[in-house]
Amino acid sequence: MxxxxxxxxxxxxxxxxxxxxxxxxxxxxxxxxxxxxxxxxxxxxxxxxxxxxLHKCSVCGHLTDKEICSICDDSGREENLICVVEDYKSVFMFEKTGTFRGKYHVLNGLISPIDGIYPEDINMSPLMNRIDANDKNAEIILALKPSIEGETTTLYIKKIFENKNIKVSRLSYGIPMGVDIDYLDSITLDRALLDRKEIS
Amino acid sequence: MxxxxxxxxxxxxxxxxxxxxxxxxxxxxxxxxxxxxxxxxxxxxxxxxxxxxLHKCSVCGHLTDKEICSICDDSGREENLICVVEDYKSVFMFEKTGTFRGKYHVLNGLISPIDGIYPEDINMSPLMNRIDANDKNAEIILALKPSIEGETTTLYIKKIFENKNIKVSRLSYGIPMGVDIDYLDSITLDRALLDRKEIS
CATH class of the missing domain: 1.10.8.420 (RecR Domain 1)
Known part of the structure; x- marks a missing residue:
């Protein structure tokens, strides 16, 4: 041995x-x-x-050692700007950029009917009560990965909040910063072309 | 935070x-x-x-959870073929090759007068009593790194066992396997040239 x-x-x-x-x-x-x-x-x-x-924050589902996580507890952040993410790792990623001043909602999963995961199986319903439709600036930003499950969940949430007259956006797709276009996959390049922005 | x-x-x-x-x-x-x-x-x-x-084997200085390590305890290994290494990590490296059938002696350090480390500060003296000069096949293989400290320790041990009429060898220096000669440093290349072997 x-x-x-x-x-x-x-x-x-x-x-x-x-x-x-x-x-x-x-x-x-x-x-x-x-x-x-x-x-x-x-x-x-x-x-x-x-x-x-550590356990899930009772408001947003993020990881915390308190009842409510430090982000939900921060009154300096915009209440009605909610970034929806798949898991707590995404929250840490966003927080490292240090630019987002809204709050988060952690789904702890994505809708995937093929795996038997439906909206009621993830942290979805609390999201409905978190945003105030009377606030004209209210916005839900979907930051889910570009996979079948991510797209399904994005479309589901979009549909719900559309009816409530709340703005729903998603992160832009395109060329990652610092990457050589020659090495990019064709789906990303196609998407970047489709989503091109006018230079102002 | x-x-x-x-x-x-x-x-x-x-x-x-x-x-x-x-x-x-x-x-x-x-x-x-x-x-x-x-x-x-x-x-x-x-x-x-x-x-x-884990502590040091009382015979060779290798890491063990028993009084004597499993290598020293293995009667199937040659008693009078001792490979001298700097630390227990080297023993694991040798054991992974699986070809060496002798025993080890772990110095747990190298002689370095500039740092105030002398032969008595490392696991040197037990080595003297481990090898039987009456055995004609007795051999000490020095497997220390090619640094000033390694060379100093190698020369010191060589001198001691020379007087006792025991064969002392060291690992060969040369080109590492699978490495392109174009990328080799000149000291290694010089050494490989100096230590060249006749093809038999």
């Missing part, structure tokens, strides 16, 4: 993390040998508490 | 691991949210036990 049992077990534990192969897992396991006892205490405390203490 | 506190703490914990940046640490921390409670239990148990249960 190549490794002592406890080392081999630790390597297997690290392999559970996304994108971690044999070599990286070995590196992490051996790294624990060099950590101070306090560091190890902190690491295992954090790993064990992360899942225990 | 971008992350809930416990998530931010967990991300910081993962950043302690070698080669883990902000983005990877975030990915690992969020992955713990998807793990089962049993998986999390196992992971934290392993991380906490790895350093506690």
């Amino acid at each position: 190549l490794y002592p049992e406890v080392l081999s077990d630790t390597i297997n534990s690290f392999r559970k993390f996304p994108g971690v192969g044999e070599k990286t897992a070995e590196r992490y396991a051996l790294a624990t040998m060099e950590f101070s006892d306090e560091d190890i205490e902190t690491i295992i405390k954090n790993i064990s508490e992360c899942k225990k203490r | 971008l992350y809930p506190e416990v998530l931010s703490d967990t991300i910081n914990s993962f950043r302690k691991f070698p080669g883990v940046g902000e983005k990877t640490a975030e990915r690992y921390a969020l992955a713990t949210m998807e793990f089962s409670d049993e998986d999390i239990e196992t992971i934290i148990k392993n991380i906490s036990e790895c350093k506690k249960r």
